[in-house]
Amino acid sequence: MDLLNTVLQGVLVGGLYALFAAGLSLIFGVMRLVNIAHGDLIVLAAYIAMEVIKLTGLPPLAALVFVVPLMAALGYGLQRAVLNRTLGGDLLPPLLVSFGLSVILQNGLLAAFTADSRKLDAGVLETASVSVGGLSIGLLPALMFATAVAVIAALQFMFYKTALGRAFRATSDDAEIAELMGLDRRRVYAWAMALCLGVVAIAGVFLAIRSNFDPFMGPGRLIFGFEAVIIGGLGNLWGTLAGGVILGVAQGLGAAIDPGWQILAGHVAFLLILAVKPRGLFPRMDG
Amino acid sequence: MSDGLVVDAIESYYGDFKALHGVSLTLKPGSVLALIGANGAGKSTLLKSICGLVSPKAGRVSWRGRDITGLRGAQTVGLGIALVPEGRRLFKSLSVEENLILGGQIGRPGPWGLARLYDLFPILAEKRHQPATSLSGGQQQMVAIGRALMSNPDLVLFDELSLGLAPIVIKDIYAQLPKITGQGMSAILVEQDVTRALNAADQFLCLAEGRVSLSGAPRDHSRDAISAAYFGT
Ligand SMILES: Nc1ncnc2c1ncn2[C@@H]1O[C@H](COP(=O)(O)OP(=O)(O)OP(=O)(O)O)[C@@H](O)[C@H]1O
Ligand SMILES: [Mg+2]
Numbered sequence: 110m111d112l113l114n115t116v117l118q119g120v121l122v123g124g125l126y127a128l129f130a131a132g133l134s135l136i137f138g139v140m141r142l143v144n145i146a147h148g149d150l151i152v153l154a155a156y157i158a159m160e161v162i163k164l165t166g167l168p169p170l171a172a173l174v175f176v177v178p179l180m181a182a183l184g185y186g187l188q189r190a191v192l193n194r195t196l197g198g199d200l201l202p203p204l205l206v207s208f209g210l211s212v213i214l215q216n217g218l219l220a221a222f223t224a225d226s227r228k229l230d231a232g233v234l235e236t237a238s239v240s241v242g243g244l245s246i247g248l249l250p251a252l253m254f255a256t257a258v259a260v261i262a263a264l265q266f267m268f269y270k271t272a273l274g275r276a277f278r279a280t281s282d283d284a285e286i287a288e289l290m291g292l293d294r295r296r297v298y299a300w301a302m303a304l305c306l307g308v309v310a311i312a313g314v315f316l317a318i319r320s321n322f323d324p325f326m327g328p329g330r331l332i333f334g335f336e337a338v339i340i341g342g343l344g345n346l347w348g349t350l351a352g353g354v355i356l357g358v359a360q361g362l363g364a365a366i367d368p369g370w371q372i373l374a375g376h377v378a379f380l381l382i383l384a385v386k387p388r389g390l391f392p393r394m395d396g
Numbered sequence: 397m398s399d400g401l402v403v404d405a406i407e408s409y410y411g412d413f414k415a416l417h418g419v420s421l422t423l424k425p426g427s428v429l430a431l432i433g434a435n436g437a438g439k440s441t442l443l444k445s446i447c448g449l450v451s452p453k454a455g456r457v458s459w460r461g462r463d464i465t466g467l468r469g470a471q472t473v474g475l476g477i478a479l480v481p482e483g484r485r486l487f488k489s490l491s492v493e494e495n496l497i498l499g500g501q502i503g504r505p506g507p508w509g510l511a512r513l514y515d516l517f518p519i520l521a522e523k524r525h526q527p528a529t530s531l532s533g534g535q536q537q538m539v540a541i542g543r544a545l546m547s548n549p550d551l552v553l554f555d556e557l558s559l560g561l562a563p564i565v566i567k568d569i570y571a572q573l574p575k576i577t578g579q580g581m582s583a584i585l586v587e588q589d590v591t592r593a594l595n596a597a598d599q600f601l602c603l604a605e606g607r608v609s610l611s612g613a614p615r616d617h618s619r620d621a622i623s624a625a626y627f628g629t
Contacts, residue, residue, distance in 0.1 A: 275497070278490055279487045279490060281489070282490070283485050287487070287498075288469035289448075289449070289470075289473055289478070290501060291470050291473050291474060
């Protein structure tokens with residue numbers, strides 16, 4: 110029963126990792142951008158949520174009503190003003206620029222909010238749980254997981270069934286020819302980044318409810334997100350959920366053996382899967 | 397002349413490499429120009445310079461009296477210019493029908509729509525839910541033509557329609573061409589097969605190493621003169 114419980118908690122935490130990963134997967138799919146600042150943007154969303162809560166007194170999840178559009182607008186602007194200029198040639202410029210952005214965000218947050226760790230208080234939601242057949246399921250992890258499933262289903266629908274998704278796929282296939290269909294790639298990329306940061310906002314708020322956060326925890330979240338994307342297979346949105354779950358379960362099992370092994374076990378699982386399936390479990394994209 | 401296409405002494409570059417050295421042409425509405433020349437002569441570059449994928453550094457492109465030099469591809473399509481690119485370049489993660497819909501998504505009014513296209517190329521209706529790149533070469537070329545027509549263009553730039561296609565398929569596609577250009581639409585036709593291109597056109601322009609080596613009406617020049625211009629001799 111203990112083992113089953115550990116696995117279940119791991120699965121649910123995997124939802125959070127999938128939320129870290131979904132946006133990364135989307136923008137890599139659309140514009141081949143590896144955004145090193147992704148984790149720091151998650152942390153930024155947490156701080157923005159904290160400020161929104163201070164101003165409005167809303168509970169954390171309700172604050173998403175403001176945080177999601179704010180982050181999406183930031184994503185649109187960031188892409189138009191900065192990241193678009195780095196795309197189109199080598200892989201290196203966007204990597205370096207987003208690395209620089211990561212450093213700026215960390216130090217900006219440090220200057221604005223100090224290194225003290227913070228947490229968002231979601232009240233009873235944090236401790237409430239239901240017991241199902243001897244297993245105790247926390248309400249917060251369950252909600253996190255359900256949100257991840259809903260977000261990924263929505264992204265999947267958008268990507269394959271809507272005009273916006275068609276524009277994303279066409280621009281990803283051949284940006285030059287897509288221009289001739291009236292799709293200005295600078296704008297298409299900006300919409301993709303807006304969506305990505307909308308998801309980042311949700312991830313950031315859940316992160317901040319679940320655990321303490323400080324200005325420097327972004328890179329760690331980036332790694333979890335990356336690992337989930339790669340395990341699931343590049344270009345596959347549902348794959349990010351599978352990747353997140355595998356990561357979550359591996360960490361849970363590692364922690365059950367020895368608390369110090371939690372993070373390590375996740376990385377080991379990642380490396381093992383890469384060794385066996387270098388393209389991830391469910392690759393969708395070539396190259 | 398303000399109602400057609402006027403290209404005036406354009407110079408286009410790839411980095412430091414100059415691909416077009418002052419190329420000019422005029423195209424009246426409703427006419428078809430055959431653009432011929434050896435490999436690397438600059439034919440594709442000329443088409444790209446017209447539709448906005450390449451921005452000329454000097455000279456001027458005007459379309460219906462409006463200066464369109466340096467407009468982006470996303471803008472020229474709205475003015476009625478469409479390209480059927482060399483090598484087709486269909487969107488591989490889109491179905492046949494999605495490729496066509498995307499071609500028409502700027503919403504320019506005109507005679508072309510899905511129904512009319514499926515009339516022209518019935519096989520595409522049958523395969524409309526398949527991934528575009530799963531079709532045969534000839535069928536893919538139909539999708540590429542259809543995708544361009546869906547924007548209801550007034551000028552279509554065809555880059556190597558017959559590249560990599562079986563002779564019988566080429567014949568089929570050329571048989572459809574009058575139905576496409578017969579609507580007062582202008583066209584520029586790039587083709588390796590000079591005879592085929594000249595037969596389908598009412599004027600021609602021959603490029604050699606980025607310069608115009610000969611132009612005029614096909615009947616005004618001997619085959620020898622044209623082939624000398626083609627090889628740049
Ligand atoms: N993207 C590019 N970057 C650099 N040089 C290029 C590029 N595209 C074309 N060129 C060069 O520009 C010149 C003209 O090329 P272009 O493609 O216009 O020729 P073309 O007449 O269409 O030839 P082909 O019959 O082979 O299609 C060639 O020397 C070619 O090598
Ligand atoms: Mg060419």
